[in-house]
Amino acid sequence: xxxxxxxxxxxxxxxxxxxxxxxxxxxxxxxxxxxxxxxxxxxxxxxxxxxxxxxxxxxxxxxxxxxxxxxxxxxxxxxxxxxxxxxxxxxxxxxxxxxxxxxxxxxxxxxxxxxxxxxxxxxxxxxxxxxxxxxxxxxxxxxxxxxxxxxxxxxxxxxxxxxxxxxxxxxxxxxxxxxxxxxxxxxx
Numbered sequence: 001x002x003x004x005x006x007x008x009x010x011x012x013x014x015x016x017x018x019x020x021x022x023x024x025x026x027x028x029x030x031x032x033x034x035x036x037x038x039x040x041x042x043x044x045x046x047x048x049x050x051x052x053x054x055x056x057x058x059x060x061x062x063x064x065x066x067x068x069x070x071x072x073x074x075x076x077x078x079x080x081x082x083x084x085x086x087x088x089x090x091x092x093x094x095x096x097x098x099x100x101x102x103x104x105x106x107x108x109x110x111x112x113x114x115x116x117x118x119x120x121x122x123x124x125x126x127x128x129x130x131x132x133x134x135x136x137x138x139x140x141x142x143x144x145x146x147x148x149x150x151x152x153x154x155x156x157x158x159x160x161x162x163x164x165x166x167x168x169x170x171x172x173x174x175x176x177x178x179x180x181x182x183x184x185x186x187x188x
Contacts, residue, residue, distance in 0.1 A: 009109050010064050012117070013083045014057065019118040020125065021053035048134040048141075049125055055138045071139075078142035085149040086120035087112045092153045124148045 028046040056079045062068035063076030087108040109117070124145035131148075132141055 010060075010080075012109055012114065013080055014060055015114050016083050016086075016117040016121055017053055017057045017060065017079060019114060020122045021050060021057060023118065023122055024049045024053060044134050045126065045129050048129050052125065052129070052138045052141050056142060059138075075139050075142065078139050078146065082124065082142050082146045082149065083117060083121055084109055085146045085153070086117050086124065089120055089149050089153040090116050120149060121145070 024046055028043065028050060031043050031046065056075055059068060059072035059075035060079050063073045068076060090112045091108045125141065127148050128141045128144035129136075132144055136144075
């Protein structure tokens with residue numbers, strides 16, 4: 001599958017992040033006008049999600065324009081990974097018996113609608129905020145969201161089984177496509 005990142009992919013990543021941020025904003029606003037009070041922690045989680053997404057969009061904009069510093073590049077790369085993983089998750093779900101559908105032959109991120117990417121990404125970020133807590137930094141939340149999506153992505157049939165827990169851990173090799181952004185040390 002051709003998953004090379006290009007300007008169109010960067011544009012799609014930004015659109016997905018902005019769509020997720022808008023959904024979170026709308027959800028938070030509906031909490032204020034709701035007749036019933038929000039569940040404990042729910043509003044704080046939404047505020048954290050909104051903050052993470054705003055910072056992530058800002059960092060991604062800076063990174064693709066070449067103006068970002070190390071922290072913003074780390075966040076931008078993590079954001080790229082979470083959206084790519086969301087795309088791979090959707091594409092893998094469309095595969096039948098491990099055989100990619102014709103859509104999967106295209107760039108994964110371009111073969112999935114912004115709406116589908118937004119749904120997957122929003123769900124993963126919400127779960128990551130719940131898991132990590134509102135005191136976590138943006139990169140940790142986005143990296144956790146990527147891990148959540150990876151764990152939900154069906155593996156194609158015919159792949160070797162995962163390593164047993166008794167084996168020594170091997171170095172993780174990134175399956176993400178080349179990009180103009182530097183990889184995070186965790187993915188390098």
